[in-house]
Amino acid sequence: MQLQSMSIKPKLIWLNVLVFSITFVVALIGVPLYAYLEGFETSTIIAAIIALCFCELSITAGYHRLWSHKAYQANIVVRFIYTIGGAFAVQNSALHWCSDHRVHHHHVDENDIDPYSAKRGFWYSHIGWMLREYQAHRYHDYKNVSDMQRDPVIMWQHKHYLTLVLLTNFGIPLLFGAITGNIIGSLLLVGFLRLVVSHHLTFCINSLAHMWGKQPYSDKNTAKDNPLVALLTFGEGYHNFHHAFQWDYRNAIKWWQFDPTKWLIKSLSLIGLAKNLKKIPEEKIARSIAAQQLNKTQGSLLKLTLPNKEEIIASVHKEYEQLLKQMSEFYQAKKDWIEITKNQLVENVEKSQLSQQYKELKKQLSEQQKSWQSLIHQYA
Ligand SMILES: [Zn+2]
Ligand SMILES: [Zn+2]
Secondary structure: OHHHHHHOOOOEOHHHHHHHHHHHHHHHHHHHHHHHHOOOOHHHHHHHHHHHHHHHHHHHHHHHHHHHOOOOEEOHHHHHHHHHHHHHOOOOOHHHHHHHHHHHHHOOOOOOOOOOOHHHOHHHHHOHHHOEOOOHHHOOOOHHHOOHHHOHHHHHHHHOHHHHHHHHHHHHHHHHHHHHOOHHHHHHHHHHHHHHHHHHHHHHHHOHHHOOOEOOOOOOOOOOEOHHHHHHOOOOOEHHHHHHOOOOOOOOOOOOOOOHHHHHHHHHHHOOOEEOOOOOOHHHHHHHHHHHHHHHHHHHHHHOOOOOHHHHHHHHHHHHHHHHHHHHHHHHHHHHHHHHHHOOOOOHHHHHHHHHHHHHHHHHHHHHHHHHHHHHHOOO
16 A cells, blocks of 8 residues: 555656656757757857857856855846846746745755755756646745845845747847847747746756765765856856855865856855955865765774774874864965964064964965875875
Protein backbone atom coordinates (compact mmCIF):
# COMPACT_ATOMS: atom_id res chain seq x y z
CA MET A 1 0.00 0.00 0.00
CA GLN A 2 2.79 2.34 1.00
CA LEU A 3 4.83 1.39 -2.05
CA GLN A 4 1.85 2.01 -4.26
CA SER A 5 1.25 5.52 -2.89
CA MET A 6 4.94 6.39 -3.24
CA SER A 7 4.92 5.45 -6.91
CA ILE A 8 2.04 7.81 -7.71
CA LYS A 9 3.59 10.93 -9.20
CA PRO A 10 2.02 14.36 -8.66
CA LYS A 11 -0.03 15.87 -11.49
CA LEU A 12 1.85 17.27 -14.48
CA ILE A 13 1.93 21.06 -14.82
CA TRP A 14 0.98 21.13 -18.47
CA LEU A 15 1.76 24.81 -19.03
CA ASN A 16 5.38 24.28 -17.93
CA VAL A 17 5.70 21.01 -19.87
CA LEU A 18 4.47 22.72 -23.03
CA VAL A 19 6.58 25.88 -22.64
CA PHE A 20 9.78 23.89 -22.01
CA SER A 21 9.18 21.34 -24.77
CA ILE A 22 7.91 23.69 -27.49
CA THR A 23 10.73 26.21 -27.00
CA PHE A 24 13.26 23.35 -26.86
CA VAL A 25 12.02 21.70 -30.06
CA VAL A 26 11.92 25.03 -31.97
CA ALA A 27 15.45 25.88 -30.79
CA LEU A 28 16.74 22.41 -31.60
CA ILE A 29 15.15 22.00 -35.02
CA GLY A 30 14.00 25.43 -36.21
CA VAL A 31 17.24 27.30 -35.52
CA PRO A 32 19.67 24.96 -37.38
CA LEU A 33 17.18 24.53 -40.22
CA TYR A 34 16.82 28.29 -40.66
CA ALA A 35 20.60 28.73 -40.34
CA TYR A 36 21.05 26.19 -43.17
CA LEU A 37 18.34 27.55 -45.44
CA GLU A 38 18.55 31.31 -44.86
CA GLY A 39 21.41 32.01 -42.46
CA PHE A 40 21.41 34.46 -39.54
CA GLU A 41 22.77 37.97 -39.75
CA THR A 42 25.60 38.95 -37.38
CA SER A 43 23.42 41.67 -35.85
CA THR A 44 20.78 39.06 -34.89
CA ILE A 45 23.44 36.82 -33.32
CA ILE A 46 24.82 39.77 -31.32
CA ALA A 47 21.32 40.78 -30.22
CA ALA A 48 20.64 37.22 -29.03
CA ILE A 49 23.87 37.20 -26.99
CA ILE A 50 23.04 40.58 -25.42
CA ALA A 51 19.49 39.39 -24.65
CA LEU A 52 20.91 36.22 -23.08
CA CYS A 53 23.27 38.23 -20.85
CA PHE A 54 20.38 40.52 -19.88
CA CYS A 55 18.25 37.52 -18.82
CA GLU A 56 21.05 35.74 -16.97
CA LEU A 57 22.32 38.76 -15.08
CA SER A 58 18.80 39.81 -14.09
CA ILE A 59 18.44 36.40 -12.46
CA THR A 60 21.92 36.12 -10.91
CA ALA A 61 22.44 39.74 -9.80
CA GLY A 62 18.76 40.55 -9.27
CA TYR A 63 16.63 37.56 -8.29
CA HIS A 64 19.50 35.73 -6.63
CA ARG A 65 22.06 37.99 -4.96
CA LEU A 66 19.96 41.14 -4.48
CA TRP A 67 16.56 39.79 -3.51
CA SER A 68 17.00 36.21 -2.28
CA HIS A 69 20.10 36.98 -0.21
CA LYS A 70 20.04 40.77 0.33
CA ALA A 71 23.77 40.79 -0.48
CA TYR A 72 23.56 44.47 -1.48
CA GLN A 73 21.05 47.23 -2.14
CA ALA A 74 20.18 48.55 -5.58
CA ASN A 75 18.68 51.70 -6.98
CA ILE A 76 15.02 51.56 -8.12
CA VAL A 77 15.99 51.85 -11.81
CA VAL A 78 18.27 48.81 -11.48
CA ARG A 79 15.54 46.90 -9.66
CA PHE A 80 13.06 47.75 -12.38
CA ILE A 81 15.48 46.56 -15.10
CA TYR A 82 16.02 43.28 -13.18
CA THR A 83 12.26 42.64 -13.05
CA ILE A 84 12.00 43.12 -16.82
CA GLY A 85 14.98 40.80 -17.40
CA GLY A 86 13.53 38.24 -14.99
CA ALA A 87 10.22 38.17 -16.88
CA PHE A 88 12.14 37.96 -20.19
CA ALA A 89 13.98 34.94 -18.72
CA VAL A 90 10.60 33.29 -17.91
CA GLN A 91 11.65 32.07 -14.47
CA ASN A 92 8.54 33.08 -12.55
CA SER A 93 8.10 36.34 -10.64
CA ALA A 94 10.98 37.49 -8.42
CA LEU A 95 8.76 36.98 -5.37
CA HIS A 96 8.07 33.35 -6.22
CA TRP A 97 11.62 32.58 -7.37
CA CYS A 98 13.15 33.99 -4.19
CA SER A 99 10.66 32.20 -1.95
CA ASP A 100 11.73 28.90 -3.54
CA HIS A 101 15.37 29.84 -3.29
CA ARG A 102 15.23 30.75 0.38
CA VAL A 103 13.60 27.38 1.10
CA HIS A 104 16.42 25.76 -0.93
CA HIS A 105 19.09 27.34 1.29
CA HIS A 106 17.25 26.70 4.51
CA HIS A 107 16.53 23.05 3.75
CA VAL A 108 19.22 22.23 1.22
CA ASP A 109 19.24 18.52 0.21
CA GLU A 110 16.14 17.70 2.28
CA ASN A 111 14.28 15.84 -0.44
CA ASP A 112 10.77 16.64 0.74
CA ILE A 113 11.33 20.34 1.42
CA ASP A 114 14.16 21.64 -0.80
CA PRO A 115 12.24 22.51 -4.00
CA TYR A 116 15.10 21.40 -6.24
CA SER A 117 17.00 18.98 -4.04
CA ALA A 118 20.02 17.64 -5.92
CA LYS A 119 19.74 14.44 -3.89
CA ARG A 120 16.73 13.57 -6.05
CA GLY A 121 19.01 13.38 -9.08
CA PHE A 122 20.10 15.46 -12.06
CA TRP A 123 16.81 15.50 -13.95
CA TYR A 124 14.74 16.49 -10.92
CA SER A 125 17.03 19.30 -9.75
CA HIS A 126 17.58 20.59 -13.30
CA ILE A 127 14.04 20.73 -14.66
CA GLY A 128 11.90 17.88 -13.29
CA TRP A 129 10.90 19.83 -10.19
CA MET A 130 9.01 22.32 -12.37
CA LEU A 131 7.11 19.75 -14.40
CA ARG A 132 4.85 18.34 -11.69
CA GLU A 133 2.91 19.65 -8.69
CA TYR A 134 5.58 18.53 -6.23
CA GLN A 135 5.02 21.40 -3.80
CA ALA A 136 1.52 22.64 -4.62
CA HIS A 137 0.77 23.03 -0.89
CA ARG A 138 3.12 25.98 -0.59
CA TYR A 139 2.71 27.54 -4.00
CA HIS A 140 1.11 30.73 -2.67
CA ASP A 141 2.91 30.80 0.66
CA TYR A 142 5.11 33.88 0.60
CA LYS A 143 5.81 34.17 4.33
CA ASN A 144 9.57 33.79 3.84
CA VAL A 145 9.69 36.77 1.44
CA SER A 146 7.61 39.26 3.43
CA ASP A 147 10.53 41.74 3.25
CA MET A 148 10.29 41.66 -0.54
CA GLN A 149 6.56 42.35 -0.43
CA ARG A 150 7.37 45.85 0.79
CA ASP A 151 9.13 46.67 -2.50
CA PRO A 152 6.58 48.13 -4.96
CA VAL A 153 8.77 47.16 -7.94
CA ILE A 154 8.64 43.48 -6.94
CA MET A 155 4.90 43.55 -6.30
CA TRP A 156 4.30 45.33 -9.62
CA GLN A 157 6.22 42.60 -11.45
CA HIS A 158 4.45 39.84 -9.48
CA LYS A 159 1.03 41.28 -10.41
CA HIS A 160 1.81 41.77 -14.09
CA TYR A 161 4.20 38.84 -14.52
CA LEU A 162 2.34 37.09 -17.34
CA THR A 163 1.84 40.32 -19.33
CA LEU A 164 5.54 41.13 -18.90
CA VAL A 165 6.55 37.63 -20.05
CA LEU A 166 4.50 37.97 -23.23
CA LEU A 167 5.54 41.57 -23.89
CA THR A 168 9.25 40.90 -23.51
CA ASN A 169 9.40 37.47 -25.17
CA PHE A 170 7.41 38.45 -28.22
CA GLY A 171 7.84 42.25 -28.14
CA ILE A 172 11.66 42.40 -28.00
CA PRO A 173 12.33 39.85 -30.81
CA LEU A 174 9.52 41.28 -32.97
CA LEU A 175 10.74 44.84 -32.49
CA PHE A 176 14.33 43.90 -33.28
CA GLY A 177 13.18 41.87 -36.30
CA ALA A 178 11.08 44.77 -37.57
CA ILE A 179 14.05 47.14 -37.30
CA THR A 180 16.48 44.79 -39.07
CA GLY A 181 13.89 43.45 -41.52
CA ASN A 182 14.26 39.83 -40.39
CA ILE A 183 11.36 38.93 -38.12
CA ILE A 184 11.62 35.12 -38.39
CA GLY A 185 15.38 35.13 -37.76
CA SER A 186 14.96 37.37 -34.75
CA LEU A 187 12.09 35.31 -33.32
CA LEU A 188 14.15 32.15 -33.64
CA LEU A 189 17.40 33.49 -32.19
CA VAL A 190 16.49 36.35 -29.83
CA GLY A 191 13.21 34.67 -28.95
CA PHE A 192 13.45 30.89 -28.82
CA LEU A 193 17.14 29.99 -28.72
CA ARG A 194 17.98 32.74 -26.22
CA LEU A 195 15.19 31.55 -23.91
CA VAL A 196 16.15 27.87 -24.05
CA VAL A 197 19.85 28.57 -23.49
CA SER A 198 19.03 31.00 -20.69
CA HIS A 199 16.76 28.46 -19.00
CA HIS A 200 19.27 25.64 -19.06
CA LEU A 201 22.22 27.78 -18.00
CA THR A 202 20.34 28.89 -14.89
CA PHE A 203 19.03 25.36 -14.26
CA CYS A 204 22.67 24.15 -14.12
CA ILE A 205 23.03 26.05 -10.82
CA ASN A 206 20.52 23.71 -9.18
CA SER A 207 21.77 20.56 -10.89
CA LEU A 208 25.46 20.66 -11.90
CA ALA A 209 26.57 23.10 -9.19
CA HIS A 210 25.31 20.60 -6.62
CA MET A 211 26.93 17.60 -8.26
CA TRP A 212 30.21 18.36 -9.96
CA GLY A 213 33.17 20.08 -8.35
CA LYS A 214 35.07 20.63 -5.14
CA GLN A 215 34.04 21.48 -1.60
CA PRO A 216 36.72 23.78 -0.17
CA TYR A 217 34.47 25.47 2.41
CA SER A 218 32.03 22.86 3.63
CA ASP A 219 30.80 19.36 2.91
CA LYS A 220 27.70 19.71 5.03
CA ASN A 221 25.63 19.96 1.83
CA THR A 222 26.00 18.96 -1.84
CA ALA A 223 26.98 22.44 -3.16
CA LYS A 224 30.19 22.44 -5.22
CA ASP A 225 32.71 24.93 -6.56
CA ASN A 226 33.42 24.42 -10.24
CA PRO A 227 35.08 26.96 -12.58
CA LEU A 228 33.46 25.34 -15.64
CA VAL A 229 29.98 25.60 -14.16
CA ALA A 230 30.84 29.21 -13.23
CA LEU A 231 31.51 29.87 -16.94
CA LEU A 232 28.05 28.58 -17.80
CA THR A 233 26.25 30.35 -14.97
CA PHE A 234 27.70 33.87 -14.91
CA GLY A 235 29.74 33.12 -11.80
CA GLU A 236 27.21 31.10 -9.81
CA GLY A 237 29.28 27.92 -10.20
CA TYR A 238 31.26 28.82 -7.10
CA HIS A 239 28.32 27.34 -5.30
CA ASN A 240 30.13 25.75 -2.36
CA PHE A 241 31.33 29.20 -1.32
CA HIS A 242 27.83 30.56 -1.91
CA HIS A 243 26.12 28.00 0.32
CA ALA A 244 28.74 28.56 3.03
CA PHE A 245 28.48 32.36 2.86
CA GLN A 246 25.17 33.18 1.22
CA TRP A 247 25.14 36.89 2.20
CA ASP A 248 28.31 37.69 0.27
CA TYR A 249 27.68 39.59 -2.98
CA ARG A 250 30.54 37.59 -4.51
CA ASN A 251 30.47 33.91 -5.41
CA ALA A 252 34.05 33.87 -6.62
CA ILE A 253 36.48 35.54 -4.26
CA LYS A 254 39.68 35.52 -6.33
CA TRP A 255 40.08 38.27 -8.93
CA TRP A 256 40.93 35.77 -11.68
CA GLN A 257 37.85 33.60 -11.11
CA PHE A 258 34.94 34.14 -13.53
CA ASP A 259 32.12 35.95 -11.74
CA PRO A 260 30.60 38.57 -14.07
CA THR A 261 27.65 38.92 -11.68
CA LYS A 262 30.06 40.19 -9.01
CA TRP A 263 31.72 42.51 -11.55
CA LEU A 264 28.33 43.95 -12.51
CA ILE A 265 27.35 44.58 -8.87
CA LYS A 266 30.73 46.18 -8.12
CA SER A 267 30.45 48.38 -11.25
CA LEU A 268 26.93 49.45 -10.25
CA SER A 269 28.26 50.45 -6.83
CA LEU A 270 31.07 52.47 -8.41
CA ILE A 271 28.57 54.58 -10.35
CA GLY A 272 26.27 54.95 -7.33
CA LEU A 273 23.52 52.54 -8.42
CA ALA A 274 24.23 49.93 -5.73
CA LYS A 275 25.41 50.14 -2.15
CA ASN A 276 26.11 48.19 1.07
CA LEU A 277 27.82 45.33 -0.77
CA LYS A 278 28.24 42.59 1.84
CA LYS A 279 31.53 40.74 2.11
CA ILE A 280 32.43 37.94 4.50
CA PRO A 281 35.64 38.83 6.40
CA GLU A 282 38.74 37.30 4.86
CA GLU A 283 39.73 35.64 8.13
CA LYS A 284 36.40 33.82 8.44
CA ILE A 285 36.81 32.44 4.91
CA ALA A 286 40.41 31.34 5.59
CA ARG A 287 39.33 29.65 8.83
CA SER A 288 36.55 27.73 7.13
CA ILE A 289 38.94 26.49 4.42
CA ALA A 290 41.35 25.28 7.11
CA ALA A 291 38.54 23.64 9.11
CA GLN A 292 37.34 21.82 6.02
CA GLN A 293 40.89 20.63 5.26
CA LEU A 294 41.23 19.39 8.84
CA ASN A 295 37.94 17.52 8.49
CA LYS A 296 38.94 15.87 5.24
CA THR A 297 42.40 14.92 6.49
CA GLN A 298 41.00 13.48 9.68
CA GLY A 299 38.43 11.54 7.64
CA SER A 300 41.11 10.04 5.39
CA LEU A 301 43.37 9.26 8.36
CA LEU A 302 40.61 7.38 10.15
CA LYS A 303 40.22 5.12 7.13
CA LEU A 304 43.92 4.22 7.06
CA THR A 305 45.45 1.38 9.04
CA LEU A 306 48.49 2.95 10.61
CA PRO A 307 50.14 1.86 13.87
CA ASN A 308 50.68 5.47 15.01
CA LYS A 309 47.36 6.88 13.76
CA GLU A 310 46.48 8.59 17.04
CA GLU A 311 49.84 10.34 17.10
CA ILE A 312 49.47 11.58 13.52
CA ILE A 313 45.95 12.88 14.20
CA ALA A 314 47.27 14.70 17.27
CA SER A 315 50.08 16.29 15.25
CA VAL A 316 47.65 17.39 12.51
CA HIS A 317 45.51 19.05 15.20
CA LYS A 318 48.56 20.74 16.69
CA GLU A 319 49.57 22.11 13.29
CA TYR A 320 45.99 23.27 12.70
CA GLU A 321 45.91 25.14 16.03
CA GLN A 322 49.22 26.78 15.14
CA LEU A 323 47.80 27.85 11.78
CA LEU A 324 44.72 29.39 13.43
CA LYS A 325 46.93 31.26 15.89
CA GLN A 326 49.07 32.60 13.06
CA MET A 327 45.93 33.62 11.17
CA SER A 328 44.53 35.55 14.14
CA GLU A 329 47.79 37.46 14.58
CA PHE A 330 48.11 38.24 10.88
CA TYR A 331 44.53 39.43 10.36
CA GLN A 332 44.67 41.53 13.52
CA ALA A 333 47.89 43.16 12.29
CA LYS A 334 46.30 43.72 8.89
CA LYS A 335 43.30 45.41 10.51
CA ASP A 336 45.55 47.64 12.64
CA TRP A 337 47.70 48.53 9.67
CA ILE A 338 44.69 49.48 7.48
CA GLU A 339 43.30 51.54 10.35
CA ILE A 340 46.52 53.40 10.99
CA THR A 341 47.18 54.23 7.32
CA LYS A 342 43.87 56.10 7.32
CA ASN A 343 44.89 58.19 10.36
CA GLN A 344 46.71 61.36 9.29
CA LEU A 345 47.79 62.18 12.84
CA VAL A 346 49.86 59.05 13.39
CA GLU A 347 53.63 59.53 13.00
CA ASN A 348 55.32 57.98 9.97
CA VAL A 349 57.73 56.09 12.24
CA GLU A 350 54.85 54.27 13.90
CA LYS A 351 53.30 53.53 10.52
CA SER A 352 56.48 52.01 9.19
CA GLN A 353 56.89 49.91 12.35
CA LEU A 354 53.38 48.50 11.93
CA SER A 355 53.95 47.94 8.24
CA GLN A 356 57.11 45.99 9.08
CA GLN A 357 55.23 43.90 11.64
CA TYR A 358 52.40 43.25 9.16
CA LYS A 359 54.85 42.09 6.47
CA GLU A 360 56.63 39.84 8.93
CA LEU A 361 53.36 38.19 10.05
CA LYS A 362 52.32 37.78 6.43
CA LYS A 363 55.55 35.90 5.74
CA GLN A 364 55.09 33.74 8.83
CA LEU A 365 51.51 32.89 7.88
CA SER A 366 52.56 31.96 4.38
CA GLU A 367 55.23 29.61 5.79
CA GLN A 368 52.74 28.13 8.22
CA GLN A 369 50.31 27.60 5.32
CA LYS A 370 53.01 25.79 3.33
CA SER A 371 53.85 23.49 6.20
CA TRP A 372 50.11 22.81 6.80
CA GLN A 373 49.53 22.06 3.12
CA SER A 374 52.46 19.64 2.92
CA LEU A 375 51.26 17.87 6.06
CA ILE A 376 47.66 17.40 4.89
CA HIS A 377 48.68 16.39 1.37
CA GLN A 378 50.46 13.37 2.81
CA TYR A 379 47.09 11.99 3.89
CA ALA A 380 44.78 13.39 1.20
ZN1 LIG B 1 21.54 31.33 -3.20
ZN1 LIG C 1 22.18 25.66 -4.23
